[in-house]
Amino acid sequence: MYGFLLRRLFQAVIVVVGVVLIVFLLSQIIPGGECKAVLGPKATISNCVRFNRLNGFNAPVIVQFGHYLKGLIWPIWHPDLGYSYKFNEGVTQVIAQRLPKTLVLVGTATVLSLLIAVPLGILQVVRRNRPSDYSLTGLSFVLYAMPPFLLGTLLIIWFGFDLKWLPVSPPTTASAWAVFTDPSAFVLPVITLSAVTVASFSRYMRSSMMDALTEDYIRTARAKGASQRRVLYGHALRNALIPILTLIGLSLPAIVSGAVITETVFNYPGMGQLTVYAAGNNDVPLVLGTTLVATVATVVGSLVADVLYAVADPRIRFGTL
């Protein structure tokens, strides 16, 4: 198992290093340089020269990269991601205020998706090729085709404005835990973000369970005289759940992307909304900073999912794979 985990950790480290490199390169290819992005397209040459000298942008690229790396990893508990010109504050500080809220949103949506999708998938297998299976497949197809920005907008119109059941935007307080003090405001964003995930997870769960049911050990279990219930939950489900763990890790980038849109639709003060705001104001360092943080968070999340996978799958746990 440790071999697997080490390989996986090594892979994650490579990806993180690659992302850091890409983010740095992106900051280098701004047409006209960072100066034009910050001072405006009409900035004079002398102003730009001065700006570049003050910020060290006239140094060779490799030296700048060295500075960038050093800022990122030393000290590690306070990485320097650059300076947000819009907020007039370090990018790290701006992101630190927003990150917990996005983590709460993404975490809640992921857990909720699993809690809904796994039973749905099982239900579809138990009642396969019956009307309830077909209608659930149809429903998940509709949810799958529904882009989050459209679903969010429709939910706001229907449940917020027409029925007036739920508030349309979450509380704007600073603490991430505020969402739990006013859970009703949290309902619509979570539904919006979960919908696509529920659809894809339940479809995957259905086929994973179907696959498991064709295995030899299921036939053996039936031959022993195990009841249908025992075959389904004792044998098929336990094996079908293992690939779902990997699926979570692989789905995380898509869920985080969905969070950006959900946050914008509902004006939820998380990192996604921050990124959109920063992009709208040409705050390049902040956009690149959130991109880096979101990616690293995603990579770490996937890594955790894979560690769980290794723990859950005895073939990896006992080192036959």
Next chain:
Amino acid sequence: MATPEPLGADRVFGVDAQTTPIPLGFEALSPEEALAEGGEAGGGGGLGIQILRVFVENKLAVVGLFVIVFMILFCFIGPLVYHTNQTNQQALLQSANSALNAPPGPGRPLGTDGTGFDILGRLMYGGQTSLIVGFASAAVAAIVGVIYGAVSGFFGGWLDSVFMRIVDVFLSIPVIFLLISLVTIFQHTSTTLLIIVIAFVSWLIPARLIRGETLSLRTREYVQAVRVAGGSRKRIVGRHIIPNAIGTIVVFATFQVADSILLLAALGYLGFGVPSPQTDWGTMLSNGANAAPNGWWWQIYPAGLCIVLVVVAFNFVGDALRDSLEVRLQRR
């Protein structure tokens, strides 16, 4: 039980059914055969006929194809029939018939938007951008991805490792963040920039797919035969490997058009679509959503419906293409 290896190349494609042309594992066929529309003599009609038959059997795909053709006609031929001013706001405001946020009524079947543009005409005008960006970026992504994947898979070794690690890194960046970063850096959005940016985040999946296919193709006898006959490596990749992966490429490209249209709509919704007075469906939806409390439904539902219809249609067609191209396997 098929236990997936985490982050194994093949696994990734099992997850996202939308961008997921399942590797078809085609047997070797010449490009003429793979693309054939008419058929050669064979058991139960020509290959092309068989492919067509399986496709037509799929009712959803026929409906999807119909929707796509209808939308293309609607967006590109529609404005020739239904004349509206979609570019000159000044002239619009001076005309007697103009009104902001007018509900549907005589002379304006779907009402007007917040700047006075006719919504039905705007759907056509915005649809042009959405469809052009969808098709063009899918094409660019397919071409770049195919070449990249074929080179990586064929040459193998350290080059393959480096190429695939690059793909891994880009794929681990959540796609919206990458899109927003690129749009921010280049600042002035235009149709061309959006095509390039969306293609830039979309070539990764075909690169992986084609690499996988190349790995299996390059060990085939006919590739070895070309090698023995003294064919250059460029020729092997260009004339033998890529044409044999054409089925996978076509299926990918079909799904990718839907994904590109969705990505453009998402960008438009976030405010990074084409600049005014140009528009696209996502931007229209975003403008409508800002007015959601007013209950101006005609600014929201038509654009939303267009996006969903086209995306679902392309997915139906992609599913059917995947099934019908497997005819070649069924024939054996």
